[in-house]
Amino acid sequence: MKFSLNDFLIAVSFALDFMEKDRLGMQSNHGKRTAYLTVCIARRMNLSEEEIYDAAALSILHDNGLSESSLYEELPGEWDHAVNRFEGSRGHCMIGEKNIKDYPFLTKPQDVILYHHERYDGNGYFGLEGDDIPLISQIIAAADSFENYFKFADGDYSHGEVLKWLSICQAGMVCPRLAKVLQQMVEDQSVWANLSNDRIEQALDEVVPSFEMEVPLDKIRQVTGVFSRIVDCKSSFTRRHSKGLAEKAARMAEYYNKDQAETTRLIIAADLHDLGKLAVPNSILDVPRALTPEEFETVKKHVYYTRVALEKIKGFEDITEWAANHHEKLNGRGYPFGKTGAELDFNSRMMGCLDVYQALTEDRPYRTGMPHSQAVKVLSDMADSGFVDSGITKDIDQAFSSV
Template structure:
């Protein structure tokens, strides 16, 4: 069984890093949208299942932005980029497509697609009024309010201005029905104070309906594939890294005759191994020259963030270990824990070796991609220095050298 609430928080943490870095949105934006959307939905009489789904959709609503950002070459301040990206309608269908395999509890068709529609029909697609799904109406409204007023800080001082703004938006941005409920909500200090950074995680987990599902690892993989795309889109130099690593892992798992469940768990670990890089600034990830010590230490924290994102998922114990250990080395000189030898199981070693191989064969800001033979020279040298597993290195050469 997998707790969908914990999965959503893990996803939210990942997307939060993207929105802060790419858009300049303040931390925990998606959780605040989820939390307030949940209460609006609840007060509007939506079912428990619909209330859960609006939380899920709120967290995922801008998942298409990172992919669009990669291909848009948008420059300027955070505010400029945010304004431009929010007006690129393609991120809506991209986001809608990305979440099609998420295990929602109700029919959520077109909610992400229409999450920038306005009640008066002046959104991207010209849909208006009750043609817009009610969950899309709620999310669009709350998303706008939080982006404009940063509800995590001093909301009481902003309350008057917020009310004045939304009154002007009645039946333009949002319906009277939703506004009337929002007026009740904004006066509830117990709810509004939970929007602070230090409270929002527990508020989301404690207040939304709890649902668990028996998901197969194939179904979980359908979710992590979406996350791997988001991770890879963080930088143009890693635009295929997690996806490519998952492909390598799949081939090596077949070579080793791994069972289907273990193979899928390894692929999921590959999908998510760099989820922590979403917390690393792009000016470091894409630096064309050698990193200084401070920058390198920042890069090294990505595996700590990976563990932080995944460890709340009890069914991901093995996956979390494999994903978080991919920079450990057999001689104990890796990071973050300095594990060595027998402390690293076979699958951690395998993922670590393949991560290096995949990275070597990719373009980087400081070098061109290496060929298979060039990459193997590096791997054999590392194996001879007792950094990585020699047996696995030889097997990588066998499997991919013949392709």
């Protein structure tokens, strides 16, 4: 299908940005602002539009490994903890690079995310030096450190401070050519005016080049699979949730003899169904008790965030419905809209049933998952009370009875 990686990434970037804000205390819109600065720098360095397109994508994604690196930190013995302490170490660079290696870029960029914390003078995490560091990595490093250094979100910084930061860059962080471009850019007021929270999204949209390409669905699935992992890693409570849902959606698609295209679109919907959870604070997602009514109201918003992000992506119209309707119920007692059965197509109903089945059967830190028969009993009771589709519940029983 026709697909623009950057349209997709801009749509879902709020989720990555919120995760960094929540977990690391970064200012809001960190990835978007880093991407905007990256594009401004890259254009001044006369990179081609294709290179700028890829630079924008990579800068939105530059910290995509953070969610998973925080998970690895919780796994004793399976990960070298010395290389993994959030932004302050190289774990997130390695995971981030691995995640995006099959993404549909235009210029085959190599190791850009891996080396986004290198310094020109060799004082980075991997000790790479000078022009051995990919140019786009250097640009992202400059944009990222700029973003980290100042409070652009609320405009609380001065021109003098920016100049001071520039001298740090010139002292060995970036190559001389890049330092010169930064010097020119510091004097361009329009760049700084666009960095505030109320401008940045629109500004990013305006500067990023647009390329729509024919991308096979399975390649798009490689993009969304990374976001599925990022969502699953956000909370240790739901470590396999999106992955498990995607596997079950694939199994049901097979059961119903759906064609390859519809099957992949269902898997993509499963990958992204809880994307909005990245915008829910861990202080709420990780409480090992029943949620208070206020906390539950916050959690409920995640499906709305999923919808708002996905409906911006051209060609994702059906995927948006199947992903964002998973907490709606046939009797109108679901959320966020209280839709009724008449408003829920077959695949939305199926995702709703499967989401319940997946949640019941997966282990959580505070309980083990239910066996198939018990989970189906819960689903059947829900079907009898008008919450979920009874036919699909029976089919789920059949399809998974031998598991």
